[in-house]
Amino acid sequence: YLSNPVRKIPAAHPLAPFTGLWISSIRWRQIENATLKDAHDRLGPIVCLGPREISVNCVKGGIKDVYAGGFEKRDARSGYNWYGFFTNFGNGNMFSTGLNKLHSARKRMLSNIYSKSVVNASPALQAQVSTILYQRLLPCLASLASGSEKGVFEASSLLSASTMDIVTSYMFGLKAGSNLIEHPSQLLWFLDLYKSRHGWNFWPQEYPRLTSFLKKWLGVRLSPKWVDGANAEIEKWTKNMCDGAAGIMQQGSVKTEETPSVYQQLSAAVAKDAKKNEVRGVDLKPLIASEMLDHLAAGFDTSAITLTYVVHELSTHKDIQSRLQNELQTLSPRVIPSSQPNLPDPKTVDALPVLHAVIWETLRLHSAIPGPQPRFSPPQGCQLGPNGEYFVPGGVRVSASAGILHQNEEVYERASEWRPERWLDLDKVDEEKRKDMESRWFWAFGSGGRMCVGSHLAVYQMKYIVAALYSNYSTTVVDDTGIQQSDSYTAPPKGDKLLIQLEKLEV
């Protein structure tokens, strides 16, 4: 204790400087986000969570140094990597890779296909989104609106289906990607598998060695067998989509909407890399499949959580819902069935101020990943804190959380309220304040070399989905029990559902 410089950092709990068991028990009880928020409110921008763990909640001496400064995901001393849990098909991927050097080689292969310019200009994505909105989502909403439930339905699962269909279409092409909107039983099957694993990540993620030791040598399982079964099923489903995309690429000519943009890019880059490094006789398919599974999971869930909160907030803020509907009427063409297959230009949709403000305010207040994003301090240690006042030795787990950064009252006045106006009034605030709001403290997609690679695809799809829904319907809440976000890294509503009612607009 006496030789540990971390003891000088305000402690979230009297036991924190002495043992890591306190923060572990907080994680086990699934109250980590709330506990960290309370600790920062009481103790300031940097708090000690354990003898080798701290949390930061500031830009200078905080996220700027840790994330833009390239702290590794893997602890150099012990080799521990919290993200190793996201390994699939027995292979690492961009998200799970611990070392920055390995990670940047993979990221270089993929960042162009997810860049804003490529996403916005992609004819394949435009054709895919047009089919998904006009031939799947809008007909589905029309039948719900005129059906026996009189427009009442559970929104979060249909939003999950929509984001999964768009993300997998961009990855594998429209034909090889999913079609969950039109196949509700497949949607249920997938969501059941996906969600059955929730709550079982504590042991394998926090104590991976203990977990595998107990399983291997004593036959003791710390998570039930069905979790492995669910993972295997999801891998199988992903592999089928990979095989479908590979089959399409072998055809002589590929229709625009069938282009497997991401799969094609990654498989070409991986093959080129293998050739350059003279790697022979290695099956590269599991490596590609691991990356694909990670993207589809990261991409569908986070976007669907955000959209669920967009729909909830718009349903309870009718004034803003009407403003959005008026704005959507200015689109040419409008996103209504008679316009099909034409969609308004992605840049025009992106530039709609109210739509942008609604999405941004939801990403701020209901970040899909509000929980801590752990990294490790470099072996030589570093100075952290707003004035660099604390020395942090090497190998300390350091994290920041979007859910806490976004609650800073000095940057976002009345931070706990959903107020899209704050993004519409940016021209009234000075340059520094604008930068604070828009970039320095806005952390929904993280920052630095490991920030979200899919943020532009996420925003693209969320804006089109919201445009399609609110160009044709109004929504009201029927039952929002359990709408509060769960206390976890990725945070869906606690109740995992939102019942709304659709009302058809005159179009």
Ligand code: HEM
């Ligand atoms: C609203 C939607 C989204 C949100 C809020 C979001 C948020 C984030 C955040 C905060 C991170 C960094 C996490 C960390 O380091 O702990 C991240 C990473 C990542 N995201 Fe997203 N994401 C979204 C959509 C997407 C989409 C659509 C895709 C892909 C199709 C995607 C793929 C990834 C990948 C591959 C990484 C790892 C990047 C790396 O390690 O370099 N995300 N995302």
